[in-house]
Amino acid sequence: MILRIRNGLRNQKTVLVCSVILSLFFLVTLLAPWISPHDPIQVNLALKLQPPSWDYPLGTDQLGRCNLSRLLHGARISLGFASLIFVSSLGIGLLVGTFSGLKGGLVDAVLMRFCEGVMAFPNLVLIIGIVGILGPGLMQVVLALMLVQWVYYAHMFRGMVLSLKERNFIAAARISGSSQWQIIRRHIIPNVLPPIIVMGTLEIGWAIMDISALSFLGLGIQPPAPEWGAMIHDGKAYIRSNPELMIYPGMLILIVVVSFNLLGEALSDRLNVKRRY
DSSP: OHHHHHHHHHHHHHHHHHHHHHHHHHHHHHHHHHHOSSOTTOOOGGGTTOOOOSSSTTOBOTTSOBHHHHHHHHHHHHHHHHHHHHHHHHHHHHHHHHHHHHHOHHHHHHHHHHHHHHHTSOHHHHHHHHHHHHOSSHHHHHHHHHHHHHHHHHHHHHHHHHHHTTSHHHHHHHHTTOOHHHHIIIIIHHHHHHHHHHHHHHHHHHHHHHHHHHHHTTSSSOTTSOOHHHHHHHHGGGTTTOTHHHHHHHHHHHHHHHHHHHHHHHHHHHTTHHHHO
16 A cells, blocks of 8 residues: 555656656747747857857857757757657547447458558668658658558557447447447547557657657758757767767757656556556
8 A cells, every 4th residue: 555655656746747847848849939049040150169158058069050049949840740740640540440440340451451561560661761752851751650650559549449349338328329429429539548648648759759860860850950860960970079969959859758758657557558458
């Protein structure tokens, strides 16, 4: 009993701390144009690789651009597009998975074989292949991630629906004359909300990692737009003389992704997601 209370308090503190950190980052994404001290893409070679000062709190990069301003604007891309990828992929996966689970038969078999075929490939390899066909660029990366991610959500939601539709309350709803849409809206979706919440905290962190990795490889956002992975790529040539060019964006990626993962684990325990599904 004491151990359960202690774990509950620990989870509550984790949720609070991670929520505050992530809320601050999301606030930065909204206010970046107003709180950035300089234009993030303005080049001034006379000020390249300057140390921290009052005008440039985190110094400047190899092209004389303000590091702080680029980090703030980079948060808009990393967090904003990661959230867009998750919401879009989740919406498609929820619709396909729910439809497949409720419909059954040949439709279910075809959709799930397609999902399993996509899931057989390593994620990053498949994403790089799609971006290679579409061409480098942020929107191409976003589209590639959406095309790959939705199949995982569809497969998971289909399993949940198969489990839920055998429950007595679903049978009672059918007997009472509820339509398929009413069953989905009143009974299916409320029961899959806990895993959706947990998935959101975990998958946004992975999306940030994917966007940063592809930008680091030169397949994501193109210069001069700021993005954390691209900033690490630009700073690797100066790792000996100015390691902070890689450390600053790397630390932000670490903080955000770890916060999302810790929040997901804590919510998973509090919402009993692992025990129920």
